[in-house]
Amino acid sequence: MIYLDNSATTKPHPEVLKSFQQVSDKFFANPSSIHHLGGETEKLLLKAKQQAAQILQVDPEEIIFTSGGTEGNNIAIKGIALQHQGRGKHIITSEIEHPSVYEACKSLEQLGFEITYLPVDQNGVVSIEELEKSIRNDTILISIMHVNNEIGTIQPIKKIGEIANKYPKLFFHVDHVQGLGKIPVDLKRYGIDLCTMSGHKINGLKGTGILYKSKRTKLFPLFHGGEQEGNVRSGTENLAGAVAMVKALRLIQERQKNEKNKLYNLQRYLREELEKIEGVEINSPPHGALHIMNFSVPGIKPEVMIHILGEQDIYISTKSACSSKHLDESRIVTACGLGIERSKSALRVSLSYDNTQEELEIFLNKFKKAIQQLKEVME
Incomplete structure (x- = not known):
């Protein structure tokens, strides 16, 4: 073949599968349970967050484990929109975003949000000048992907981050699903507030992912319940998936380097x-x-x-x-x-x-x- x-999607790495199996077998308790096994499971979850944060050079509380790119993008975009709509309902994105960003923005139009879809040139790149001209007083979010999933265009996200940082009330979201493990991103230095990653694109498992959320960023949760993941993503945590995601992240970073x-x-x-x-x-x-x-x-x-x-x-x-x-x-x-x-x-x-x-x-x-x-x- x-x-x-x-x-x-990518073929899961044997070490990723092994880590998922081991955690599923030994740490199957609910991390929210107050008994000893639940406590041990919670410790492993916190360790996974610390390891992911170390690899991505961010803080552990800025890591949210998700089911992948689509969920991460929806939590980021709709979470910002619903939380900050009181001071603006304008969002900037591009015409060539992944469906999970493009359709999320389309859905917000039905709730009264105004979306600017930036055009791209023949290479699929947005104009920095057009982007800057599109920012208004009521703009609350810029969402631009790092690498296009169909044609491979790399967007100038560092420059976009520099522009976004001039506006303290504006948030910057990057869909990094296709760039992860291929093109390095410095989340802090690039001024990124929200960044979506997916496990199954980096020889990890389907149903695993990470949403980076900077400390300054407040999101309205799409799920309500047990207040897991910093009250951003309620629901019993997929511990085995989280550990497998971190393993895949570590392995792909090594391969990117070598x-x-x-x-x-x-x-x-x-x-x-x-x-x-x-x-x-x-x-x-x-x-x-x-x-x-x-x-x-x-x-x-x-x-x-x-x-x-x-x-x-x-x-x-x-x-x-x-x-x-x-x-x-x-x-x-x-x-x-x-x-x-x-x-x-x-x-x-x-x-x-x-x-x-x-x-x-x-x-x-x-x-x-x-x-x-x-x-x-x-x-």
């Missing part, structure tokens, strides 16, 4: 070879994230290509896994102004540190044959 859909060149070489090889194939248009920017490559073959339906490759045990994708069942054009490619034909035929290869050049060689060979085969059928 050649798996090239790592931006949708194997960045490997990912760079794989991406460079893939881009160079795709550029040689007649009829292929590359949608990913030249200086985007190293693990994402988006390209189109205008005239060929992406689902047909994915099916042909899948029959040969090669797995790629179209767009966000959260919206890939909708077989219309890519909202992201369209927003970049690359045209409807490229938008309707966009494909995505997303790499992990485990992929090899040999796998890419096989994929490219099968991909070229598939293009030829489909063109012959169309003739």
Whole structure:
């Protein structure tokens, strides 16, 4: 099997699975229980927070364990909106956000919030000047992703953070799901108030994640109940998931440090070879994230290509896994102004540190044959 859909999900690391199993077996008590076993479970939960905070260079009370990116983004965006609507109902985001940000903002429009969706250039990058001009007295939140999940654009979040910091009553949220383990972020130095991370994108488990919430940031909780996670996310904590998330975080940070060149070489090889194939248009920017490559073959339906490759045990994708069942054009490619034909035929290869050049060689060979085969059928 050649798996090239790592931006949708990654294969769990054996050590992550082992840690989940061990904690599930030995520390199964409710951390809120007052008996000894509950106390031991709570201690492990606090230790997991301390370890996550150490890795991310923040304070333990700024770590909230979640079920992943969608929940983290919704808690951050709606939590700010509902808590601070008394002094403003204006939010700034971009046209190419992940559905869990984009649709969360759309839902707030129904509650009377006004959303500015910043346009992007051909590379998918927002304009710093346009962003700054969009800030108003009633702006309470800027939510901009770090790395785009479809085309790999890296947004200038450090510069955005510097701008946001000029406005003390304005909060800055970053969806860091695709950047985690690939591109380092200094949460404190970049002026980020809220940052979303997901376990299953970094060889962790589905249903695990972290929301970083700075000490100054107050959120209205979306769940009410037992006041867990600093009264931001009520519900019995998924301790085994939290420990597994921290394990995945530690492992991916090590790989980011030691194997960045490997990912760079794989991406460079893939881009160079795709550029040689007649009829292929590359949608990913030249200086985007190293693990994402988006390209189109205008005239060929992406689902047909994915099916042909899948029959040969090669797995790629179209767009966000959260919206890939909708077989219309890519909202992201369209927003970049690359045209409807490229938008309707966009494909995505997303790499992990485990992929090899040999796998890419096989994929490219099968991909070229598939293009030829489909063109012959169309003739």
